[in-house]
Amino acid sequence: MTSQSTWRNNFFPDEVVVQILARLPVKALFRCKSVSKRWYELTSDKFFFRLYNEVSAKNPMLLVEISDSCESKSSFVYVDRLKGVSEFSLDFIKDRVKVRASCNGLLCCSSVPNKGVYYVCNPMTRQYKLLPKSRERPCSRFHPDGEATLVGLACDLSLEKFNVVLAGYHRSFGQRPGKTFTCYIFDSESTKWRKFVSIQDDYYFTHMNRNQVVYVNGSLHWLTGSYSYILSLDLKSDTWRNISLPDEVCRGNGYRVYLLESNGFLSLFQISDAWMIIWVLKDYEREEWEVVDRASLRCIKGMVPSIFPICHTNQCVFLATHKHVLVYQPDGRVWKEMYSLKNGATLPLWFSSYPFRTTIFPCH
Secondary structure: OOHHHHHHHHHHHHHHHHHOOOOOOOHHHHHHHOHHHHHHHOOOOHHHHHHHHHHHHHHOEEEEEEEEOOOOOOEEEOOOOOOOOEEEOOOHHOOOOEEEEEOOOEEEEEOOOOOOOOEEEEEEOOOEEEEOOOOOOOOOOEEOOOOEEEEEEEEOOOEEEEEEEEEOOOOEOOOOOEEEEEEEEEEEEEEEEEEEEEOOOOOOOOHHOOOOOEEEEOOOEOOOOOOOOOEEEEEEOOEEEEEEOOOOHHHHOEEEEEEEEEEOEEEEEEEOOOOOOOOOOOOOOOOOOEEEEEOOOOHHHHHHHOOEEEEEEOOEEEEEEEEEEEEEOOOOOOOEEEEEEOOOEEEOOHHOOEEEOOOOOOOO
């Protein structure tokens, strides 16, 4: 219990101060650290880190990377359902980068001018780590364009560690690519890469399916371009697994399918001309799916051909189109426009929108 002297000197007991500080934006939180020695101590404790990250998980955001074809550079905004739109920059990395994956407040970025160079950063704390190059130069011999087919980021906040995955069909110098599927995994604890090789049939991934990587249950997940199954990588055992989709999804046609994370579960979106059906994988081991929502798209009919879901919680779904960011709230069946792109010289948002949240995670 907090003593009466602590109450008199600090106005509020420590328990109340911690709860208030855990709900501040990261920038404001860092300013509050300098208010007093006690506040600095409270916000530097591991308990506070866990509390802050738990609170932020309840407020999902959308990260939008806007590419300007005229200037060959990107700008960034994050869209907060409660606080609106804010701009930020990745200039602290001191390199021109593109975002490849997002997980629990961290971003995995690749260098544009230097192929094979990867960073992991926390844009809210402006900390980053340049990943070491493997002795085998893992990013220079993938087929067909020299870059990994799949890039994944797994950030485990409870263990305070992250993994970066680069996987694809490997081509030895001067030889044709075969069915050898090579996977490199960077571990932040050991600060080293590990490698394993498997023989895989020809996976087909569209640009969309490669970008939507989902970290759930200690594994990374990608939806294959044919919608035939989900490809899963267990980061503990370094094994691949195929997860079946609902029978209705496998048999259907005339709609698009997307893979997301929802409150620790895999979620699957079916979007047709008139409906958005949301599935959740309730039993991971038995591969049992359940429909949790059916939303009519009548009120956004003009946007449906290009609509694309980005992140999903019980409270809302963030979606992007060519020029807009929308939020759908299942409770009231309410749709709301959160962001509209005014500049016409840009790439479509669906190629560069990612789920995001503010977390305190030291990635340097």
